[in-house]
Each structure stands twice: as C-alpha cells, then as structure tokens.
Amino acid sequence: MDSGRLEAFSDGVFAVAITLLALNLAVAGPGHGPLARQLVSHWPSFAAYFVSFLTIGIIWVNHHTLFKNFSEIDRTLLFLNLLLLFFVVAIPFATATIAAYLSRGGADASLAAAVFQAVFEGMSLSFGLVFWWSIRREHLKIAPAGTRSAIIRFGAGNVAYAAAIGIAFLSAPASLLVSALVAGYYVIEQTPSRDPGAMTTSDRNEDSSARP
Amino acid sequence: MDSGRLEAFSDGVFAVAITLLALNLAVAGPGHGPLARQLVSHWPSFAAYFVSFLTIGIIWVNHHTLFKNFSEIDRTLLFLNLLLLFFVVAIPFATATIAAYLSRGGADASLAAAVFQAVFEGMSLSFGLVFWWSIRREHLKIAPAGTRSAIIRFGAGNVAYAAAIGIAFLSAPASLLVSALVAGYYVIEQTPSRDPGAMTTSDRNEDSSARP
Amino acid sequence: MDSGRLEAFSDGVFAVAITLLALNLAVAGPGHGPLARQLVSHWPSFAAYFVSFLTIGIIWVNHHTLFKNFSEIDRTLLFLNLLLLFFVVAIPFATATIAAYLSRGGADASLAAAVFQAVFEGMSLSFGLVFWWSIRREHLKIAPAGTRSAIIRFGAGNVAYAAAIGIAFLSAPASLLVSALVAGYYVIEQTPSRDPGAMTTSDRNEDSSARP
Amino acid sequence: MDSGRLEAFSDGVFAVAITLLALNLAVAGPGHGPLARQLVSHWPSFAAYFVSFLTIGIIWVNHHTLFKNFSEIDRTLLFLNLLLLFFVVAIPFATATIAAYLSRGGADASLAAAVFQAVFEGMSLSFGLVFWWSIRREHLKIAPAGTRSAIIRFGAGNVAYAAAIGIAFLSAPASLLVSALVAGYYVIEQTPSRDPGAMTTSDRNEDSSARP
Numbered sequence: 001m002d003s004g005r006l007e008a009f010s011d012g013v014f015a016v017a018i019t020l021l022a023l024n025l026a027v028a029g030p031g032h033g034p035l036a037r038q039l040v041s042h043w044p045s046f047a048a049y050f051v052s053f054l055t056i057g058i059i060w061v062n063h064h065t066l067f068k069n070f071s072e073i074d075r076t077l078l079f080l081n082l083l084l085l086f087f088v089v090a091i092p093f094a095t096a097t098i099a100a101y102l103s104r105g106g107a108d109a110s111l112a113a114a115v116f117q118a119v120f121e122g123m124s125l126s127f128g129l130v131f132w133w134s135i136r137r138e139h140l141k142i143a144p145a146g147t148r149s150a151i152i153r154f155g156a157g158n159v160a161y162a163a164a165i166g167i168a169f170l171s172a173p174a175s176l177l178v179s180a181l182v183a184g185y186y187v188i189e190q191t192p193s194r195d196p197g198a199m200t201t202s203d204r205n206e207d208s209s210a211r212p
Numbered sequence: 213m214d215s216g217r218l219e220a221f222s223d224g225v226f227a228v229a230i231t232l233l234a235l236n237l238a239v240a241g242p243g244h245g246p247l248a249r250q251l252v253s254h255w256p257s258f259a260a261y262f263v264s265f266l267t268i269g270i271i272w273v274n275h276h277t278l279f280k281n282f283s284e285i286d287r288t289l290l291f292l293n294l295l296l297l298f299f300v301v302a303i304p305f306a307t308a309t310i311a312a313y314l315s316r317g318g319a320d321a322s323l324a325a326a327v328f329q330a331v332f333e334g335m336s337l338s339f340g341l342v343f344w345w346s347i348r349r350e351h352l353k354i355a356p357a358g359t360r361s362a363i364i365r366f367g368a369g370n371v372a373y374a375a376a377i378g379i380a381f382l383s384a385p386a387s388l389l390v391s392a393l394v395a396g397y398y399v400i401e402q403t404p405s406r407d408p409g410a411m412t413t414s415d416r417n418e419d420s421s422a423r424p
Numbered sequence: 425m426d427s428g429r430l431e432a433f434s435d436g437v438f439a440v441a442i443t444l445l446a447l448n449l450a451v452a453g454p455g456h457g458p459l460a461r462q463l464v465s466h467w468p469s470f471a472a473y474f475v476s477f478l479t480i481g482i483i484w485v486n487h488h489t490l491f492k493n494f495s496e497i498d499r500t501l502l503f504l505n506l507l508l509l510f511f512v513v514a515i516p517f518a519t520a521t522i523a524a525y526l527s528r529g530g531a532d533a534s535l536a537a538a539v540f541q542a543v544f545e546g547m548s549l550s551f552g553l554v555f556w557w558s559i560r561r562e563h564l565k566i567a568p569a570g571t572r573s574a575i576i577r578f579g580a581g582n583v584a585y586a587a588a589i590g591i592a593f594l595s596a597p598a599s600l601l602v603s604a605l606v607a608g609y610y611v612i613e614q615t616p617s618r619d620p621g622a623m624t625t626s627d628r629n630e631d632s633s634a635r636p
Numbered sequence: 637m638d639s640g641r642l643e644a645f646s647d648g649v650f651a652v653a654i655t656l657l658a659l660n661l662a663v664a665g666p667g668h669g670p671l672a673r674q675l676v677s678h679w680p681s682f683a684a685y686f687v688s689f690l691t692i693g694i695i696w697v698n699h700h701t702l703f704k705n706f707s708e709i710d711r712t713l714l715f716l717n718l719l720l721l722f723f724v725v726a727i728p729f730a731t732a733t734i735a736a737y738l739s740r741g742g743a744d745a746s747l748a749a750a751v752f753q754a755v756f757e758g759m760s761l762s763f764g765l766v767f768w769w770s771i772r773r774e775h776l777k778i779a780p781a782g783t784r785s786a787i788i789r790f791g792a793g794n795v796a797y798a799a800a801i802g803i804a805f806l807s808a809p810a811s812l813l814v815s816a817l818v819a820g821y822y823v824i825e826q827t828p829s830r831d832p833g834a835m836t837t838s839d840r841n842e843d844s845s846a847r848p
Binding site: 007008011012014015016018019020021022023025026027029030034035036039053054057060061064068187 | 641642644645647648649651652653656711714715718721722725726728729732733736737740743744747748751
C-alpha cells in the first residue's frame with residue numbers, strides 16, 4: 001500500500017481541523033456591548049487560536065516530512081495514524097474549551113487548560129508511536145544520528161506537554177504559554193530528515209522507487 | 213475513468229465528516245455549572261465520538277484497500293459510492309442525536325440509538341453493494357478465498373448492525389457497545405486484499421497499468 | 425496549466441459542501457418534545473438533504489467527466505469554475521432555508537423554494553458556461569454528436585430549474601419534487617464523454633499526454 | 637521536498653474556508669419576521685460573502701500559479717505558507733463580523749470593517765513574503781519583467797488594503813467596496829507566470845523535472 005492516499009486523507013483532516021479553529025473566534029454580535037470591548041475580552045480565543053493553529057501546522061509539516069520517506073504503509077501504521085488524527089480532530093474542541101474558560105480563572109480555567117494540554121500530549125504521543133513503528137519496521141530509512149536527534153526532540157515535546165498539564169493547575173495562562181513555547185521550539189528545530197546523511201539516503205530511495 | 217478522483221472526493225468527504233464529529237464535543241460553556249460536572253455528564257458525546265470516529269476510520273481504510281485494486285470505475289460504481297457517502301455524511305447527525313439523548317433513557321434514547329445504528333447499517337449495506345458490483349463486473353481482481361472471507365466479514369458487520377437496531381429498543385447504551393465491538397472486530401480482522409494470492413494478482417496488475 | 429489542481433480544489437469544495445448539508449439535519453434536542461415527533465416534523469430537512477446531496481453528487485460526477493478530458497486550463501476557465509463553485513457553496517444555505525420554511529406554507533415557503541431553485545439554476549447555468557467555453561476554445565475534444573446531446577441535456581436541466589422557480593410560487597413542495605426529478609434524470613442519462621467516438625479520442629489523447 | 641503535498645494541504649484549507657463562508661448566510665428562521673424582509677436586511681452578509689469568496693478564489697488562483705513553478709520547497713517556505721493560511725482561515729470570522737455590524741453603522745461598523753481589511757492585508761502581505769522568498773532563493777524561475785510587474789501588482793493590492801483599513805473609519809460600506817474593487821482588479825490583471833518569457837522557462841523546466 002503506498003502512502004499517497006494516507007497523506008491525502010490526513011491532509012484533509014489537518015486542513016478541516018485547522019480551519020474549524022477559527023469558528024471559535026466569532027464574537028457574540030450586536031446587542032452584546034461595543035465590538036471593541038467584545039474583541040478585547042475575547043483575547044483567550046485569539047491566543048488559543050494562535051497556539052492551536054501553529055501546533056497543527058507544525059504537526060502537519062512533521063507528518064509531511066516523515067511520510068515522504070515511506071516506501072510502504074502497513075495496516076498497523078494506518079491505525080496508528082488514525083490514533084494521531086483522533087487527537088488532531090479533538091483540537092478544535094480543546095481550543096474552544098480553553099478559550100471559553102481561560103479568563104474565568106479558578107478550577108474551571110485550570111481544568112480547561114489541562115484538557116487542552118492532554119489533547120496535545122495525546123497527539124504528541126501518537127506521533128511518537130507512528131515514528132517508533134516506522135523505525136522498528138524499517139519503513140523509514142534514516143541515519144542513526146537523525147534517529148537520536150528525533151527521539152530527543154519528540155521527548156522534549158512530550159515532557160513539555162506533560163509538564164503543561166501539571167502547570168495548568170497552578171496557572172492556566174502559564175500553561176497556554178508553555179504550549180506556545182513548544183510550538184516555537186518546533187518551528188526553529190529541524191526535522192529528522194534534514195540530517196544530511198539521512199536526506200541523501202531517503203532522496204536516493206525516493207528517486208529510484210517513489211518517482212516513476 | 214480512473215479511480216484517482218473518486219478516491220480524492222471520497223477522502224475529502226471522509227475527512228470532513230470525521231472532523232465534524234468533534235463539533236459535538238463542545239460543552240455549553242460558563243454559566244452552565246462547573247466544567248468538571250459538564251464534562252462528566254457529557255460522557256455520551258465522548259463515547260459516541262469514539263465509536264463514530266473509529267467506524268469512519270475503518271470504512272476509510274477498507275475503502276482505500278478496495279479501490280486501490282481497481283483498474284477502472286464505471287458510472288454505476290460512481291453512484292454506489294455516492295450512496296455510501298450519503299450515509300457517511302449522515303454520521304455526524306446520527307452521532308449528535310445519540311449523544312444528546314443517550315443519558316435521557318426511555319423511548320427517546322432508544323429511538324436515537326436506533327437511528328444511529330440504522331445509519332451505520334445503511335453505510336455497511338452500501339459498502340457491500342460497492343463490493344458486490346466490483347466482483348460482478350470483475351473490476352476487482354481478488355482470489356476466491358479472499359472473496360469468501362470478505363463476504364463473511366461484511367455479512368457479520370451487517371448482521372451486527374441490524375441486531376443493534378433491535379437492541380437499541382432494549383438498551384441504548386448496550387446498542388452503542390455493539391457498534392464499538394463491531395469497530396474493534398474490523399480493526400483486528402484483515403481486509404480482503406491481504407489474502408496473499410489476491411495481493412500478488414492485484415500488485416502485478418497495479419505495476420503494469422496504474423503505475424506509469 | 426494542467427487540470428490537476430483545479431480538480432483537487434473543486435473536489436475539496438464539493439466534499440465540504442456535501443458534508444455541511446447534514447449539519448442541517450440536527451434536531452432541536454431534549455426539551456423540545458418527543459424525538460419521534462421532532463424527526464417526523466423534520467421531514468423537509470431530510471427531503472431537502474436528499475435532493476441537495478444527489479444534486480451536488482451529480483454535478484461532481486459531471487465535473488469529473490468533463491475535466492478529465494481537458495489537456496489544459498486557461499485563466500477564463502479557472503474563473504468560470506469559481507463561478508460554478510460560488511453556487512455550489514451556496515447550496516447548504518439554500519437547503520437550510522427551504523428546510524426551515526417548507527412546512528410553513530404561504531409566501532415564505534414559496535420564497536424559500538424559489539431561492540433554493542435559483543441557486544440550482546445558477547449552478548446549472550455556470551456549468552453550461554464552463555462547457556460552452558471548453559468547446560469554443562477546443563480544450564474539450566468531443567464528438568459533434570456528444571456535443572449535441574450534451575447541449576440538449578444541459579438545456580433540459582436549465583429549463584426545468586427555471587420552471588421550478590416559477591412552480592415554487594404555486595407550490596413549494598412541488599418545486600422541491602421537480603429538482604428531485606431533475607436529479608433522477610441526470611442519474612439515468614449518460615454524460616457526453618460516454619459517446620463512443622469521443623471516448624476514443626479523449627482516451628488516446630490522455631494516453632499520450634496526461635499519463636507519463 | 638516537492639510542492640505536491642503543500643499544495644494539497646493549502647487547497648484543503650482554501651476549500652474549507654471558502655465553503656464555511658456560506659454558513660454565515662443563514663437567516664434567523666421562522667418567527668423572526670417574513671423571509672423576504674430577513675433576506676433584504678441580510679444584504680451585508682451577501683455582499684461580504686461575495687467579496688470574501690472572490691478574494692479567496694483569487695488568492696487560490698495566484699497560489700496555484702505561483703507554486704506550479706516551484707521545483708522544491710524549503711522549510712522557510714512551508715512556514716511562510718502557514719502564515720498565509722493563518723490569515724485565510726481567519727477570513728470566515730472577519731466576514732461574519734463585518735456582516736453582523738455593517739448595517740449598524742457607527743464605531744462598531746467601522747471597527748468590524750477595519751478588522752475585515754486587516755485580515756485581507758495580512759493575507760496580502762504574507763503572500764508577498766512567500767513571493768519574495770521564492771525569488772530570493774531562486775526557487776521561482778521568472779523573467780525580470782514578470783518579477784517587476786508582479787511587484788507592482790502585489791504592491792497595488794497591499795496599498796489598497798491598507799487604505800481600506802483607514803477608509804473603514806470614514807465609511808464601512810465604502811471600505812467593503814474597495815476590497816470588491818481590488819478583487820475585480822486581480823480578476824482582470826494577469827499573474828506573473830503569464831509573462832511569455834517566464835512561461836517558456838518554467839514550462840521547459842516543468843517538462844524536464846516535475847513530470848516524469
């Protein structure tokens with residue numbers, strides 16, 4: 001089974017999820033006070049939209065980077081990818097929840113932030129599973145150095161999201177800031193296949209097999 | 213007519229339907245009691261989301277497995293595929309309905325669960341029609357053993373969903389559990405083209421015609 | 425410019441529009457009377473969903489049939505296709521409007537049905553423009569007999585939708601029935617490229633240019 | 637990294653965003669006065685839908701025209717494209733906001749129109765960044781004359797959107813009219829790769845590398 005249709009379906013889910021995020025930006029409309037005040041008090045929606053958009057964008061970039069190296073997809077990988085999408089699809093819900101409760105403070109804000117981070121942690125862990133299965137079954141040809149640095153990167157993200165679940169109960173906004181920083185870290189950090197040795201291998205592979 | 217665009221359109225519908233499922237997870241928001249209590253009393257939404265996500269995911273995997281064996285698509289198959297999508301598109305509605313009524317109990321919960329199962333049965337029957345047409349017109353090259361085991365598997369799912377419609381009137385949650393078990397069964401069970409003989413045939417075919 | 429990305433974008437729009445149709449099926453939920461009564465009084469939503477789903481499905485099939493014959497897409501065709509999508513995107517709105525007003529009767533039901541048919545007429549006319557431009561610029565290689573029968577078919581649909589706008593002011597349900605019959609007509613009728621001579625030409629063309 | 641999957645993901649986002657625009661057309665429904673009066677007083681929704689649909693359509697055409705010239709995509713371009721999509725995704729929100737406030741007049745209408753234009757300006761600026769990066773890194777092979785005319789065209793749009801933010805505080809409807817005129821200008825004006833010299837270069841390039 002080639003990876004083309006898995007990528008097309010996943011891209012569809014990423015695209016719909018990232019676009020649905022903005023539904024939550026809608027203000028209550030006329031009759032709920034001046035628009036300026038509504039927009040200002042709506043800041044948690046904009047902040048959560050920003051973090052979630054960037055996070056889905058990054059996971060898409062990484063998904064892209066990972067799957068273009070695959071020559072074949074097995075049934076297990078199809079279902080691990082579905083697990084990943086299960087959490088991606090839940091992100092608009094998690095984003096709407098944290099946006100609705102963040103400025104309320106107290107136990108509700110903390111719980112909303114913890115739910116938000118738990119969905120990100122679930123997404124991050126399932127991406128790790130996809131990556132682990134890829135290496136174990138040697139679908140993914142990657143240089144050992146690339147593998148090590150990828151494990152460090154995935155590990156850092158996972159630990160940060162896990163910490164953010166805890167931080168949510170101390171301060172919900174601080175927890176949101178942690179996920180923004182994780183997203184910023186992944187924008188700057190390179191993905192595994194950028195490792196020069198691995199790139200050469202995978203490119204050569206791609207030239208001979210995936211391209212006709 | 214090649215199968216590429218049918219798959220692209222179907223993937224789009226699957227992707228949008230699976231992502232819209234999560235819209236239904238939204239809690240009522242501040243002013244409707246503590247978030248923790250809202251999330252707990254919202255369990256039917258999460259349970260229905262889980263079952264529907266898995267079911268759409270599996271039907272996508274099977275759709276993928278089936279259509280990659282096709283060398284051509286006729287007009288009848290286009291419309292049978294539309295019939296399948298007709299039920300897929302109705303799944304977010306069926307999921308929202310069972311989620312809203314499940315914990316109410318009584319006749320409404322039973323009816324909501326029966327509607328839910330009827331949509332799944334409609335989807336399952338139309339997938340069977342697509343498969344039956346594929347074999348009859350010999351679009352699908354598959355070993356006889358693969359065909360027999362596929363018929364058993366489709367039959368099992370159809371009977372289970374039909375039974376679940378009846379079970380809905382005894383117990384709505386039990387009916388939801390049945391569709392979760394059907395989904396679990398399809399995750400474990402292999403799809404027809406994994407039959408080694410059939411794989412060899414279809415792969416050879418794919419190498420010579422679909423790939424340039 | 426090749427037609428691949430135009431088709432991918434159009435497929436995305438068709439897929440989202442057809443899936444959004446089902447959002448309108450949602451019942452009001454607990455506290456609005458027995459579910460059975462809600463579902464029964466909700467029949468215009470189901471009827472309108474059925475007609476709109478079938479109509480978008482057919483226009484997708486025809487779009488597919490038309491564009492696979494194209495060897496190149498010019499800028500005018502891109503914008504004529506956008507005009508077609510403009511009406512496709514408006515179908516969920518038109519469907520929700522007729523569903524909300526159909527069982528009310530009176531001037532509102534008639535106006536809602538007329539809006540519904542006007543959106544279908546707009547879609548049908550823009551599809552005709554796309555087809556006309558294709559023939560004029562000879563992008564589309566089609567046998568003269570195929571062209572004549574296509575003109576008859578497009579004409580029939582356009583006249584029927586125009587008539588349905590008028591019928592809406594006599595009886596809104598009768599108008600909805602007309603669009604259901606038009607959809608049924610297009611399911612049975614063959615599309616232009618099925619004309620044997622045209623098929624041979626376009627297939628030969630496709631073999632030499634589109635496929636590597 | 638080839639540009640195929642970036643285009644597929646972007647097309648998905650464009651398709652979802654353009655289709656979500658129409659959700660905002662929904663009238664309040666029975667019990668809110670005659671449908672005819674609701675539709676008439678709903679004119680800002682239709683006007684804003686028209687402008688936003690055309691603008692997303694044009695940006696999609698330009699995105700298509702730009703990326704088909706690319707032989708490779710670097711990581712910076714992936715993230716600049718995400719920035720562009722960030723604003724595209726915000727368009728349904730901006731459209732809903734201007735539609736809700738336009739006919740109210742006063743400070744709220746002006747602010748809503750300014751938010752609307754600011755989102756368009758953000759989209760226009762990020763498209764400019766994508767174009768600038770493409771030329772700087774020589775991913776994009778384009779004749780100097782094509783580059784100059786593209787810069788003039790992008791500049792004209794950016795200045796017009798910036799002016800429209802200011803005009804919003806004088807007259808919100810006038811500001812909406814400016815963005816309609818900008819869209820009309822881009823429909824008539826040709827995109828850079830239509831420059832004959834550039835076309836030849838990029839076509840030759842495409843023949844030898846992108847097509848197998």
